Structures are given as C-alpha cells and as structure tokens.
Amino acid sequence: MFSPEVCQKARKSRDHRFDGLFYVAVKTTGIYCRPICPAPAAHEKNVEYYEHAHNAADAGFRPCIRCRPDSAPGSYAWLGTQTTAVRAKKLIDEGALSSHSVAQLADRLGITQRYLNKLFVQYYGTTPKQYALYKQCDFAKQLLQQAKLSVAHIAFASGFRSLRRFNDAFVRLFQLTPSQLRRESEQVQSHITLHLPFRPPYNWQALHGFLSKRLIEPMEWLTDHSYGRTYRLDGYDGAFEAHFDEPNHRFKVEITINDIAGLHLVVSNIRRVLDLDADPNFIHQHLYQSLPESFQLTAGLRLPGIWSEFEAGVRAVLGQQVSVAAARNLLITLIKELGETNHQGQVLFPSSAVMANCEYEFFNMPQRRKEALAYLAQYSQQNPLSNELDEWLAIKGIGPWTVDYAKMRGQSNPDIYLGSDLGVKKAFSQCGTLDIDACAPFRSYLTFQLWQQL
Numbered sequence: 001m002f003s004p005e006v007c008q009k010a011r012k013s014r015d016h017r018f019d020g021l022f023y024v025a026v027k028t029t030g031i032y033c034r035p036i037c038p039a040p041a042a043h044e045k046n047v048e049y050y051e052h053a054h055n056a057a058d059a060g061f062r063p064c065i066r067c068r069p070d071s072a073p074g075s076y077a078w079l080g081t082q083t084t085a086v087r088a089k090k091l092i093d094e095g096a097l098s099s100h101s102v103a104q105l106a107d108r109l110g111i112t113q114r115y116l117n118k119l120f121v122q123y124y125g126t127t128p129k130q131y132a133l134y135k136q137c138d139f140a141k142q143l144l145q146q147a148k149l150s151v152a153h154i155a156f157a158s159g160f161r162s163l164r165r166f167n168d169a170f171v172r173l174f175q176l177t178p179s180q181l182r183r184e185s186e187q188v189q190s191h192i193t194l195h196l197p198f199r200p201p202y203n204w205q206a207l208h209g210f211l212s213k214r215l216i217e218p219m220e221w222l223t224d225h226s227y228g229r230t231y232r233l234d235g236y237d238g239a240f241e242a243h244f245d246e247p248n249h250r251f252k253v254e255i256t257i258n259d260i261a262g263l264h265l266v267v268s269n270i271r272r273v274l275d276l277d278a279d280p281n282f283i284h285q286h287l288y289q290s291l292p293e294s295f296q297l298t299a300g301l302r303l304p305g306i307w308s309e310f311e312a313g314v315r316a317v318l319g320q321q322v323s324v325a326a327a328r329n330l331l332i333t334l335i336k337e338l339g340e341t342n343h344q345g346q347v348l349f350p351s352s353a354v355m356a357n358c359e360y361e362f363f364n365m366p367q368r369r370k371e372a373l374a375y376l377a378q379y380s381q382q383n384p385l386s387n388e389l390d391e392w393l394a395i396k397g398i399g400p401w402t403v404d405y406a407k408m409r410g411q412s413n414p415d416i417y418l419g420s421d422l423g424v425k426k427a428f429s430q431c432g433t434l435d436i437d438a439c440a441p442f443r444s445y446l447t448f449q450l451w452q453q454l
Contacts (some may be wrong), residue, residue, distance in 0.1 A: 007049045011035045016200050016249050017281050020072035023050045025061045030175075032056035037067035054134040055125050062175040063141065070142040073197050074277035084109055085119040088128060094272070095265040097132040098159045099234075136160060137173050139264050144181040147192050149260070151178045157263040192257070194267065196242075197250040198276045201300030204244045206452065210304050213324050214315075216331045218347050219339065230346045231307050233269060236262030237342045240270055251276070258343065272412050273305035283442050287449065290438035295431055298452045303444055305412045309389060310380045311349050312410025316402040317372050330363065337362050352380035372397025387411070408444045417443035427453040 002010070002022060010018040014036045025032040025048045032050065033039065050056040053069045063069045074093065088109055096105050105128065106113040120128050140158035143149060149157065155166035170178055208222065215222055220229040221241075228241030238257040245252055253270060257263055271277060280300050287297060306312040318334070319327035338350035338358065355377035360370040375395045383391075389407050392398045401420045408416040417436055418424050427450035428434065439446045 002049075004049060007035070008044060008047075011047075012041055014038070017279075019197065019199055019249070020074060020277075021051075021199075021279065023053050023056050023069060023072075024048075025050060025056045025059065030061055031064050032061040032069060033064040034067045034069055034072050037064055039064070039066055052124060053138070054131060057134060057173050058126060058130075060175075065145075065181070068142070068145060070138045070145075071195065071197055073199050074271065084111060084116075085123040088116060088120065089124065089131070092128060092132050093135060094268045095159065097128065098265065102128050133169055134173060136264070137166075137170050139267070140166065140170060140178070141174065141181065142194065143263075144178055146194050149192070153260050154178070157260040159261075159264050192255045192263065194253050194255065195245075195248075195250045196253050196267070196271060196274070196276055197248075198274075199279055199281070200246075200249050201280055202244075202246070202249070202302065203298060203300035204246065206298060206300075207302055207304055210448075210451075214328055216328070216335055216349075219335050219349055227274075229307065230342075230348050231266065231269070232342075232348050232351070233265055233308070234262060235259075236266060237346075237348060238266070238344070239346050240266070242270065242274060256344070269307065273307060275302035275305060275412065278302060278414075283445050286442055287439055287446060290435060291446075292432060292434070295434070295449075296453075297449060301445060301448055301452065303412055303414065303448065304409065306409040307349070309387060309406055309410035310352055310376075312406040313376050313380075313389075313392065313398075313402065314349075314355070314373065315409075316405040317369060317376060317397070319405075320369060320402065330365070333362060352377040352384075356381050368397050408447065412444075414444045415441040416447065418447045421447070423454055424450045427451065 007022055007024070011024055016036055018035050020034070022035065023032050024035055024037070026042045026046055027048060028042065028046045032053065050059070053063070053072070057063070088105065091105060091108070102116065103113045106116040109116065117127050120126065120131065124131060126134070136158045140154050143154045143157060147154070152163050155163050158166070160166040167178065170176070211227055212222055220227070226241055226243040228239060230239045231237060236257055236259055238255065240253055240255045242251040242253045251274060255263070255266060257266060280302075284297060284299060291297070306315060314334070315327070315331060318330040322330070334350065335347060338354050339347045340350055340354060341347055356374060358374065360373060363370060372395065376392065376398060379392070379395055389403050389411070392403050392406070393400070401418065404416050404418055407413040408418065417439075419436070424447055430453060431450070436443065436446070
C-alpha cells in the first residue's frame with residue numbers, strides 16, 4: 001500500500017498510472033472511488049485509503065456509480081513472501097471457486113484450507129470465499145452498467161446459480177439493488193460489449209508487431225487497432241475482438257459466447273491474454289534499476305498471452321528450431337487440417353482429443369516432433385486439470401525451452417527468462433553484462449525487452 005502522501009497526490013492529480021492500485025473512500029458520502037474519479041475531490045480529512053476495493057466494501061462503503069470501481073484494472077501483488085497468496089488470488093480471479101471448493105483450491109496449492117484462509121486474511125483482509133463472492137458481484141456490476149442483459153442472465157454470467165443468492169449478495173456488498181444500476185431496458189444479447197481498462201502506457205504498436213508475425217488465420221485476426229480470435233474454455237466457446245482505445249486507457253471488447261454462464265471466465269482470460277492488469281511503470285522502474293544504463297528499455301511493453309496452456313505448448317513444439325515465419329505456416333496448416341468449428345461456424349484451435357491420435361502426415365518435419373505433438377496431446381487429454389507444466393518434461397520431445405515458453409505465454413508467468421532462446425542469446429550478446437537474477441520477478445518482461453532489441 002502506498003503512503004497517504006502518495007495516495008493524496010495521485011488522487012488530486014487523477015493519475016491513471018495509479019488506477020486500481022488503491023481506492024478512495026469518502027466518509028461523508030459513504031462512497032468509495034477510483035483515484036481517477038472525475039467528481040470534485042473531497043477534503044483530505046474526510047478520506048480513507050484502501051489497497052483493495054473489497055476492503056472498502058467490507059468497511060461499509062458503496063461503489064461510486066460515476067467512476068465505477070469495478071472498471072478499474074486489477075491490482076496484482078508481485079513481491080515478498082506472498083507467493084502462495086498471490087497465486088490463490090490469481091486462481092480465484094480466473095474462476096477457480098466457480099466450480100470447486102476452497103478445500104479443493106487449497107489442495108491444488110499444496111496447503112491446508114486453514115492455512116489458505118490465514119494467508120488470505122493476512123494479505124488481503126478477507127477470506128477466499130468472501131473474496132470470490134466479491135469478484136462475482138463486482139463483475140455483475142460491470143455487466144449491469146455496460147451490457148444489455150437481463151438481471152437473471154447477469155447473475156448466471158457472473159457465476160451465481162441462484163438469482164435470489166445473487167440479489168442478496170449484491171445488496172449486502174454494495175448497498176444497492178441490481179435494478180438501481182439499470183439505465184436501459186433489459187434484453188438478451190448475442191454479442192456482448194465491455195470496456196476493459198489498463199494502466200498506461202500500453203505499447204500497442206509493439207504488441208501488434210509481435211502478434212502480426214505469429215497470427216494463425218482464420219482462428220485469429222488483426223487490424224491496425226484491434227486483435228480478435230476464437231476461443232474454447234471449459235465447455236464454452238465463441239470469439240472476441242479487442243479494440244485498442246488509447247485515449248481512454250482501455251480496450252473495447254466485443255464477445256460472443258455459446259453459454260452466458262461462462263462469461264466471467266472468458267473475460268478473465270481476455271484480461272490475461274492482453275496483460276491488462278500489469279503495472280508497467282513499476283515493472284519498467286524495476287528493470288531500469290537492474291540493467292545497465294546503456295540498455296534501452298521499451299516503455300509500456302506487455303506479455304502477449306496465448307489462450308490456453310495446451311495451445312501454447314503446441315505453438316512451442318512447432319516453433320522448435322525453425323523461424324517464426326516457418327512456425328506460423330505450420331500452425332496455419334494445423335488449423336486447416338485439424339481445426340474444429342463450433343455451432344456458429346467459427347474455426348477453433350484443435351482440441352487435445354483431436355490431436356492425440358493424429359499421425360500428422362500433412363507436416364514435412366522430423367518424426368520426433370510429430371510424436372512430441374501426439375504425446376503432448378495425449379498427456380493433456382488424460383490430465384485436463386493439471387497446470388503443473390514441469391510435468392511436461394517427462395514427455396519425449398518436450399524440453400525446458402518448450403515448457404518455459406508455455407509458462408510465459410500460456411500461463412502469463414511474469415518471471416520466465418527464456419535464456420536458451422536463440423533470439424534472446426543474440427540480443428544478450430549485444431547488450432554486454434546483464435544481471436538476470438536482479439530482474440526477478442519480471443524476467444518474462446526482460447525476455448520481451450531483449451526480443452525488442454532485435
């Protein structure tokens with residue numbers, strides 16, 4: 001948490017770089033806001049600062065309807081001894097408690113439920129279950145103000161299975177009923193449009209350049225100011241297109257989905273793929289202090305995510321010992337031969353089930369690489385819930401580079417240094433002495449900074 005002096009300056013200047021990193025509660029109105037709220041600034045004596053929005057809600061403050069705290073970029077803790085708590089928070093943000101219990105989440109983290117609760121209270125001031133409920137209501141509030149969906153549809157889209165439970169939780173957390181946030185008539189949408197914010201700067205040009213060289217058509221598409229693709233996630237499928245809106249520090253995202261109940265999971269993954277919750281100034285400053293002055297850092301660089309760990313693994317296998325252009329051609333061929341279509345006729349990345357028993361005769365490449373694809377698909381089919389990618393090392397044809405690449409782009413792990421990559425080696429040799437360890441926990445960003453040097 002920043003000092004009160006820093007919070008005061010950021011609040012009075014309405015600095016977008018602090019958006020989502022703390023929240024401002026006004027005691028005289030009972031409302032909490034983002035530091036960029038356009039409303040007249042309250043006197044400092046009437047203000048309290050909270051690191052997380054759910055802390056302000058727990059203290060009895062209700063969200064500002066004008067600046068909408070639910071629209072702030074996520075705040076992600078990176079440092080210190082919080083590793084397990086941070087990982088748990090990230091998994092909950094991605095919907096881990098939508099279909100699993102807190103006990104199952106604790107098992108996944110390798111700790112007891114009691115210890116998980118203790119960690120969460122220590123670092124976030126609430127329990128995992130209370131935090132998950134807040135995230136569901138927070139997403140519902142965003143939908144209520146942005147999407148033309150019925151309240152019932154919004155309840156299910158936010159992960160609730162009961163409309164009554166949704167209404168009760170919403171009123172308890174926000175002191176507002178869902179209908180009080182409604183400005184337009186309710187109707188069901190097949191296309192949903194949301195605005196997903198980020199902290200500036202966001203280097204769209206660098207991301208655009210990176211994606212353009214790796215675009216898999218027709219599953220992905222790219223314009224000067226937007227990126228889109230089809231997706232499949234936990235039984236849900238559809239497509240999204242994200243339009244870069246630099247003046248408003250956000251993406252306008254248009255989403256289609258076959259079942260509204262999975263919307264919160266899809267939106268969470270879109271935020272990860274576009275790296276919307278990063279704090280670019282903090283990362284830039286950390287790398288700047290860890291690298292020699294001669295190293296030219298690219299401002300606003302983001303980690304371009306891949307939709308799933310399995311897709312990232314397949315991309316990595318096909319990228320072994322070939323150029324980026326050659327790997328892209330192989331992936332386009334894979335989509336042409338094995339790509340599946342959903343009920344809307346959209347082309348999806350092939351599933352592990354489809355790839356597991358394929359012999360890949362259509363590929364002109366070493367047999368060992370074909371076998372590695374099949375083995376990876378078979379493993380993913382047999383272990384659909386496993387996210388421990390180090391286990392892939394037991395698969396014939398899968399090495400550390402492939403696993404690290406999948407961690408960096410398929411899981412958006414911020415601390416992967418891809419030191420064995422030929423491009424990284426070339427850039428490293430041109431930059432002189434670099435203290436790689438000092439760049440932790442942002443070595444994935446260092447990897448992309450080195451690629452930018454080329």
